[in-house]
Amino acid sequence: MNIDGLNNGIVLDHITAGKGMQIYEMLKLDKLDCTVAIIQNATSSKLGRKDIIKLDTVIDLNYDMIAFVDSNVTIDIIKDGRVCEKRSVKLPETLKNIISCHNPRCITSTEQGIDQIFHLVDPDRRIYRCAYCDTEYSEK
Amino acid sequence: MDKLKVKNNPRSLINITDLSVAEIDHLIETANDIIENPEAYQEICAHKKLATLFFEPSTRTRLSFTAAMQELGGDVLGFSEAASSSAAKGESVADTVQIVSLYADIIAMRHPKEGAPLVASRHSNVPVINAGDGGHFHPTQTLTDLLTISRKKGGLNNFTIGLCGDLKFGRTVHSLIEALMRYTGVKFILIAPPELRLPKYMKEKMNAAGAEWAEYEKLEDAMPDLDVLYMTRVQKERFFNEEDYVRLRDSYILTLDRLKPAKKDMIIMHPLPRVNEIAVEVDNDPRACYFYQAHCGKYIREALILFLLGLK
Structure with missing residues (x-):
């Protein structure tokens, strides 16, 4: 190429x-x-x-x-x-199956077959929270 | 038409913010009417069934839901621990709820995993009430608190509430703040050690809503201004060392002596169970209303069941 x-x-x-x-x-x-x-x-x-x-x-x-x-x-x-x-591209309001919740107490850590969903709560600081447990996403 | 076909997308209650202020006011009004006229409601849920799915133990919440449904003339089925449910065999929440929603008209669910009731509501053909999901939401506790304040203070506007103890992890406190900041003239006094202060994102929410708030470290300093004092448990596991825990625990114990500067008509609330944060001697003070609060819990749950079932 x-x-x-x-x-x-x-x-x-x-x-x-x-x-x-x-x-x-x-x-x-x-x-x-x-x-x-x-x-x-x-x-x-x-x-x-x-x-x-x-x-x-x-x-x-x-x-x-x-x-x-x-x-x-x-x-x-x-x-x-x-x-x-x-x-x-624009920061999406909702992320579906793009990132995963790291909270071990979140239902997504045990329940099979459910979508990983995050909502944008602060566009300026690019903060997303898990739709299930509200934990803020971090890459760690 | 297939008579086994069931209605989809029923209204559920997962977080207190799922309800509008008007709906909360309606629930309070209904609960007050049930308290005044219980006989008018005692058959209203005849032939209806509440499933109490408690994947972890609870005393007052489960019994409160059970008593609420029974007082409305309905029946109750369910389980009180995960070990006696199909979850012990590895069944998913989604599958359990899909099955249960075929047998019951409404579900109250407690689960140790945060977000489990939300998953349940998406797979249920009947309303799901979140009866506590780990350290996350507990909306019926908040409704209980709102009914208590409303009855004792004559409404939910224009008062000062002190929230004391573990404001960092305390789910009841976060939900109560979210509910009250939608009313007018509510001032929040946050009383906590630096280790257990209200999280920044909650303060940002309060600021965005235009709520007035102040932060104190000592209960005594805040006491004279309060119309409502909401106590919570300071839990040992939140601390890095025993010394800090003991020091802080003792400074947040409510005694008759510490109550001296308080207003005569202040009310003392606690979601219960208490361990030692309210001395037993306070129980006889006319301002103590935590047992009254637990009583209110039954009536607001009755109102909620009626609302979600579309009855009355």
Whole structure:
């Protein structure tokens, strides 16, 4: 793949430097059979440094997941070598099966088959709470 | 039409905030009417069944629900510990509740896992009442507290309430604050050691609601201003060392001596069970109303059962 120019595919641009791999892992891009390029620490006039992910095919992506990791990301859909759609992502009000509750007293720790649901309670501080036990999500 | 088909998406009560202020006022009004006219309600739930699903032991809450349903003329079935339920065989909450909701008209559920009643409500064909989910919510305790305050103080607006003890982990305190901050003119005095202060997110909620609040470390300093004193248990397991626990526990014991600066018409509340945070000598003081409060619990649960069943 020519990472400078895509004929058909998706470009995840303006990823905060250092978050490219996290998005790659959460979206499970390693499971795809298309070509995937990750560019880390690219120079950006807007951000100083940024990461970029390029896919040489157009697939459905979980935009909530991308926004949860980094709401700066912009998504360009490329067709016939041209950007045919440009999207930004917004921190979702609800996350479903994207993150898991770490509270051992939460029903999700024992009950099989229920969705992991989190609600955004503070957009400024990006705080999500578990819909079942109200525990604030932390990555620890 | 298949007569076994049941109604979906019934109204449940998981958190006190599931109820609007108007609905809470309606429940209080109904409970007061039941207290005044019990005979008018004694057959209202005839042929209805309440399932009490208690996955962990409880004395007053389970008995209060049982007595409430019996006084409305209904029947009660259920279990009082997980060991005597199919949970012991590994059945999920969702499956248990789906089955029970085929046999009962309403469910009261206590579970040690936080959020279990919410899961139950999503799989039930009948209303689910959260009767306590771990350290999370206990909305019928809050309704009990609101009925008590309303009856003793003539309403739920314009008074000062002191909340004393474990304000960090105390679920009853958090729910009561959430309920009362929707009324007007309620001032909150938070009395706790630094280790057990009200969590920041609760203070942020109070600020967002425009509620007036102040924080004190000593009970004596807050006492003269209070119209309601709500005591909670300071639990040993919350402390890192025995020394801190003993020191703090003793400073939050309510005695007749500590009550001296209090208003003559202040009321003393406690969700019970108490251990040693209210001296037995206080029981005979006319301001003590924690047993009265437990009594109110039965009537507000009656009102809630009627409300959720759409009766009256």
